[in-house]
Every structure is written in structure tokens, then in C-alpha cells.
Amino acid sequence: MRSPRTLLGLADAPTDPLIAGAWVGAFVSLGSLLRRYLPKLDGRQLVLAVSVPRRDYVAALIGSGWMLSCPAPVLEEPIAVFEASERSSYLRAVTDRLIVTGQFTKLEPHSSGPRVLTGGKLLPADRYLAVTVLDGDCESTVGDVPSGGYLAELTGASASWLERLAAPPMDLALVGTSKWLREDLAALVGDGVSEGASGTAMGTYVLPFEPRAATWSTPIISSARLGEGEALPESCAMAILDRYGAIRYLNDITTPIVVCLVDRSVADESAAETIIEARHNNSQPVSIVEELHWRPPAAVEALAFTVAL
Structure with missing residues (x-):
């Protein structure tokens, strides 16, 4: 397994500095914006395709933004x-x-x-x-109890950090190559400024299910298990499909929001073809900028539409 990397400045993310510097903020904010868009779906499913030069860390960053933007749980004394x-x-x-x-x-x-x-x-x-x-x-x-770190402070989640650890939202699933997704979640996010700060693992926000974890939220499902008929939990509101192995099952996913991560480092048009086929199935276009209020960073392309569930 790769050793944990500090991600702000993106020390082992895409090597192009223009891409690296923009990815953290852009993809964390995308996760937050998708949660904000959820009530507007009115029974339809939003499919968002994001084409990136490399898939590294993208699912973890979007998942972190989604989790941190969930309203704080209200618990009894x-x-x-x-x-x-x-x-x-x-x-x-x-x-x-x-x-x-x-x-x-x-x-x-x-x-x-x-x-x-x-x-x-x-x-x-x-x-x-x-x-x-x-x-x-x-x-x-x-x-x-892990520290909420930079992203929790930035998003205001630190004010309800203990409540979030006690009762995290159970509404996200990551689908793809389990080993890669877990390695991405081990990457550390910091402010890139504070001296001596080691950062916080994105798994602290996404809370992947582990057999001996004291708190957990997000199942990481391998594409093969999905192909064998494993269903996503009914509580899931968003599924992130990482690369074609997961995207090929797009038509079987019934969560209100599906994010498809297309990795352009792989010379294979199958993922794009699957998404375009879904788009032709009585879809309605959604403007990335005007409706989702998101601007993709440099070298990233995105397409969004809704389909009937």
C-alpha cells in the first residue's frame, strides 16, 4: 500500500501543478453541491460524469465534501x-x-x-x-477520536464533530477497485501552510466500513461484487462509480445521485459509451455551472443529466 500523502498542494496527486492545486477545493465543493442539489431531483436520478486525467483521490475528495456537508445530527442527551x-x-x-x-x-x-x-x-x-x-x-x-482537521474547520463540521462521529450519515457508497479506493482514503489533507501539521486522512470524513472500526458509514464495494448482484444499502443517496469496472453497472444503480469517474489515463472508450447510452434514455440535461453551480478545474470535463428512476 502507498504511504499516506499530504494532499493540499497535492503532493502525490496529479503531477501537473495546475491540476494539483485546484483538485482539493474543486472536488470537495462538488460533494457539497451535490448534497445541496439532492432535494431538487423530484424523484429523478442525477447522473454526473466527470472525466479526469487520472482517477487518483477524486472519489475520496467528492465523498469527503458530501459527508462534511451533511447537517449535524441532533442527538438526545x-x-x-x-x-x-x-x-x-x-x-x-x-x-x-x-x-x-x-x-x-x-x-x-x-x-x-x-x-x-x-x-x-x-x-x-x-x-x-x-x-x-x-x-x-x-x-x-x-x-x-480522530481530529477533524482542516476540512472540518473549513466547512464548519468541527462544531459538531463528536456528534458526527457518533451518528454519521449512512448515505454514500463507493464502488470500484477496493484497494485503490482505500489507498486514496488514507491520503492526508491539510492546509498546506501550517508547519508540522501532518494532515487528516480522508477516511476520517468518509468513514469507510471496517470490521473493527468503532465508527463507520460508507461501504466500499468492489465492481466484481456489484456484478455478482450485491446491492447498495437502501439508505444510500449517492454512489460514486470509479472507472469503467463500476460504471458498466450504471443502469443497475438506483440511488438518487450517481457520479461516474472516467479515467482518461486508460485508453478505453467503454465508460464514455455507457454514459452516453444512458443519456439517450429519455434524459433531461442539467447545467453543470448554472444548476449545479460547479466549475470543473483545469483538465477536467463534466456532463450531467437526469433520468427517470
């Missing part, structure tokens, strides 16, 4: 969640330093204040700052 929980409840509980996920066991009185045993960890209840009830069961896991 932690003590109220603990009081209402039963042994059959599975919780994700966040302190200022730890994410504790797993089965709730008990809330017990103590001379210094109530203590809670959840996820196999016994702590004072007032240590927890954000708690949510999970839909299903999971193994007990404890992880560190």
Missing part, C-alpha cells in the same frame, strides 16, 4: 440514552478522546455520579458527550 437503553441495545458513545461501540450492559449509581458499562468499557456517564443507538448488533470496539 447521553444520560437520557443510557437511561432508556436495555441489554439488547447497541450503542456508539463518544467522549472527548474515545469512541466506544458495542452492547449496552448497565447504568449504575456511584458516589461520584452514575457510571455506564457499554461496549465492554466502564466509565462515568458524564464522560460521554454524544451517544446514539445503533440499528443492529456489533462487536465491542474502542477507538480514538
Whole structure:
């Protein structure tokens, strides 16, 4: 696996400096703009094709913008969640330093204040700052609270960072070559100015599903698994299809928004042909600049249209 790279100035992204300097802001903002456009679809599906010189990091950047632009979750007070929980409840509980996920066991009185045993960890209840009830069961896991870093500060998500870690949106899926997508999510984003700052991995924002992760959101689905009939979660509102291996299944995707990343470093017209075929299927054009309010950076081309679901 590639070692993590710092992306602002894009130290291992496209080597052309004109492309590199513009990619972070442009693609993060695209993710945010797509979420803003979601309520305007009125039952139709938006297909956005983005043609890039290289596919590196693009899905991770768009996904980061999508996740960070989600409205902050409104959660009950932690003590109220603990009081209402039963042994059959599975919780994700966040302190200022730890994410504790797993089965709730008990809330017990103590001379210094109530203590809670959840996820196999016994702590004072007032240590927890954000708690949510999970839909299903999971193994007990404890992880560190990651820093929100530059992008969370830039987008205002840092103000609700712990709540976002406790209850992230479950409405994004990445489809493509799993190894490449995970390597992209390991890349670090910083402000490119602060000395000594190492940056924050984009996986901190996208929260890819991992078996032992304390918090997760986004499934990474290989193109082969999609071809074998694996369905995207019903909660998904946007799917990013990375290269032709994923784009070939465009007609099988029913999420409200589909982003198709066409990699021009590969001499294959199949992805473009699939998208053009979908465009001819009773589609309605969408203006990238006037309706999505996005301006592609240099060397990037984009096409958008809606189709009936």
C-alpha cells in the first residue's frame, strides 16, 4: 500500500501543478453541491460524469465534501440514552478522546455520579458527550477520536464533530477497485501552510466500513461484487462509480445521485459509451455551472443529466 500523502498542494496527486492545486477545493465543493442539489431531483436520478486525467483521490475528495456537508445530527442527551437503553441495545458513545461501540450492559449509581458499562468499557456517564443507538448488533470496539482537521474547520463540521462521529450519515457508497479506493482514503489533507501539521486522512470524513472500526458509514464495494448482484444499502443517496469496472453497472444503480469517474489515463472508450447510452434514455440535461453551480478545474470535463428512476 502507498504511504499516506499530504494532499493540499497535492503532493502525490496529479503531477501537473495546475491540476494539483485546484483538485482539493474543486472536488470537495462538488460533494457539497451535490448534497445541496439532492432535494431538487423530484424523484429523478442525477447522473454526473466527470472525466479526469487520472482517477487518483477524486472519489475520496467528492465523498469527503458530501459527508462534511451533511447537517449535524441532533442527538438526545447521553444520560437520557443510557437511561432508556436495555441489554439488547447497541450503542456508539463518544467522549472527548474515545469512541466506544458495542452492547449496552448497565447504568449504575456511584458516589461520584452514575457510571455506564457499554461496549465492554466502564466509565462515568458524564464522560460521554454524544451517544446514539445503533440499528443492529456489533462487536465491542474502542477507538480514538480522530481530529477533524482542516476540512472540518473549513466547512464548519468541527462544531459538531463528536456528534458526527457518533451518528454519521449512512448515505454514500463507493464502488470500484477496493484497494485503490482505500489507498486514496488514507491520503492526508491539510492546509498546506501550517508547519508540522501532518494532515487528516480522508477516511476520517468518509468513514469507510471496517470490521473493527468503532465508527463507520460508507461501504466500499468492489465492481466484481456489484456484478455478482450485491446491492447498495437502501439508505444510500449517492454512489460514486470509479472507472469503467463500476460504471458498466450504471443502469443497475438506483440511488438518487450517481457520479461516474472516467479515467482518461486508460485508453478505453467503454465508460464514455455507457454514459452516453444512458443519456439517450429519455434524459433531461442539467447545467453543470448554472444548476449545479460547479466549475470543473483545469483538465477536467463534466456532463450531467437526469433520468427517470
